Amino acid sequence: MNRPRVLLAVLVLSLFQGCGRPPASAIAPAFVPYQYVWTNHATDWEFFNVQNNIYLAVANWFDGKSHDVDSVIYDWDGKQFNEALKLPVQGVNGLHGFQINEDRYLAATYYESTYVSLLKWREGRFVESQQLTLPYARDTQELSIGARHFLAVASHYDPAKKTYAVDSKIYEWNGETFVEYQSLPTQGAMRLESFVIAGETYLAIANNFNGTSHNVDSRIYKWDGHAFAEFQSIRTHAAVEWKAFEVGGVKYLAIANNYDDHTHNVDSVIYRWTGASFSEFQRIPTLGAASWEAVSVKGQIFLAVANHYDSNTSSYNTNSAIYKWTGAAFGLIQSVPSHCATRWKQFQIGDRVFLALANAYDGASYRQQSIIFEAGPN
Numbered sequence: 001m002n003r004p005r006v007l008l009a010v011l012v013l014s015l016f017q018g019c020g021r022p023p024a025s026a027i028a029p030a031f032v033p034y035q036y037v038w039t040n041h042a043t044d045w046e047f048f049n050v051q052n053n054i055y056l057a058v059a060n061w062f063d064g065k066s067h068d069v070d071s072v073i074y075d076w077d078g079k080q081f082n083e084a085l086k087l088p089v090q091g092v093n094g095l096h097g098f099q100i101n102e103d104r105y106l107a108a109t110y111y112e113s114t115y116v117s118l119l120k121w122r123e124g125r126f127v128e129s130q131q132l133t134l135p136y137a138r139d140t141q142e143l144s145i146g147a148r149h150f151l152a153v154a155s156h157y158d159p160a161k162k163t164y165a166v167d168s169k170i171y172e173w174n175g176e177t178f179v180e181y182q183s184l185p186t187q188g189a190m191r192l193e194s195f196v197i198a199g200e201t202y203l204a205i206a207n208n209f210n211g212t213s214h215n216v217d218s219r220i221y222k223w224d225g226h227a228f229a230e231f232q233s234i235r236t237h238a239a240v241e242w243k244a245f246e247v248g249g250v251k252y253l254a255i256a257n258n259y260d261d262h263t264h265n266v267d268s269v270i271y272r273w274t275g276a277s278f279s280e281f282q283r284i285p286t287l288g289a290a291s292w293e294a295v296s297v298k299g300q301i302f303l304a305v306a307n308h309y310d311s312n313t314s315s316y317n318t319n320s321a322i323y324k325w326t327g328a329a330f331g332l333i334q335s336v337p338s339h340c341a342t343r344w345k346q347f348q349i350g351d352r353v354f355l356a357l358a359n360a361y362d363g364a365s366y367r368q369q370s371i372i373f374e375a376g377p378n
Helices: 002-017
Strands: 031-040 042-050 053-060 070-076 081-090 092-100 103-110 115-122 125-133 137-145 148-155 165-173 178-187 189-197 200-207 215-223 228-237 239-247 250-257 265-273 278-287 289-297 300-307 317-325 330-339 341-349 352-359 367-375
Touching: 031 053, 031 352, 042 103, 042 352, 053 081, 053 092, 053 352, 081 092, 081 103, 081 115, 081 125, 092 137, 103 137, 103 148, 115 137, 137 200, 148 178, 148 189, 148 200, 165 189, 178 200, 178 215, 189 250, 200 228, 200 250, 215 239, 228 250, 239 300, 250 278, 250 289, 250 300, 265 289, 278 300, 278 317, 289 352, 300 330, 300 341, 300 352, 317 341, 330 352, 330 367
Parallel strands: 042 092, 042 341, 137 189, 189 239, 239 289, 289 341
Antiparallel strands: 031 367, 042 053, 053 070, 070 081, 092 103, 103 115, 115 125, 137 148, 148 165, 165 178, 189 200, 200 215, 200 239, 215 228, 239 250, 250 265, 265 278, 289 300, 300 317, 317 330, 341 352, 352 367
16 A cells, blocks of 8 residues: 555655656655545635534635636545535635634635625534624634634725725624724735734734735734734735744744736745744745645644745746745745645644645636645655
């Protein structure tokens, strides 16, 4: 069983890296295609467990004709994921799962909508339990601070006022529903990332566009005991996503920069915690970066970027990339052919580590095979 896996890993990496033998560092471990899933302009994944059952949800946004397209939940049978359920919402562009006490929730956002759906797991399926009114929400993030539960929602655009200068919101759980708690001024907000440093809770918001330029400041907020207060501002370029991760006990933040008003071929940046703030650590060339994901495999740290569009070739058919921590920085170890890649998602089943990549569009069709990779053997 192990020998075919090793040979497959070497073969796949040889194809990804080009002619010749891949470097030794790329072989152990490699991320090898494990399963292909047909999707319709896939934009997000969510992995969760309910009563010892393992599920993977994919957000399908558009089928080329309509946004009336189902998002799907797959269940794990021990060998592969099989379609099991459809979510009671359509045209979804973001999914975020979380748990409050014993209850499991999914928050669903839509590309152009005035509300966010909160879905609650009941009797083997998700049903809508609440709607939060917010224009063009792009992402949600649950934060637990002590015994309190908050839900942050990124609002991208206000169609009524025709402005990207729209407040994103923080909601607090009152025991039955989420109620509005705080507003944060944002500019075309895309995605949210929460993390903890030395017991302090932070929230990073990726600001994408101010109505004139994509070169805007994204912001990091810190919980001061009463509210989220601005902590640090960082210039970004059509920022799509922040990703927080640790290496050797040190916190890092990677930003996915998508566009600088001239080209999608811009550097995305990794920032390192200095003890008082984040400072630039490493620049990585990206092609319309849409997502970062960090994953640990047997003590080794990997960082995957989803490349969305190559301005030099005017193509959505790009290589996404996986980097490995070398001890001093991240080095490229694997290139992955992708089609308008939108999202990486890591998850673990037992001691097996997976990375799922959402493909959205190849320039002709929105029906694409998204790919679930598995970390190969050492």
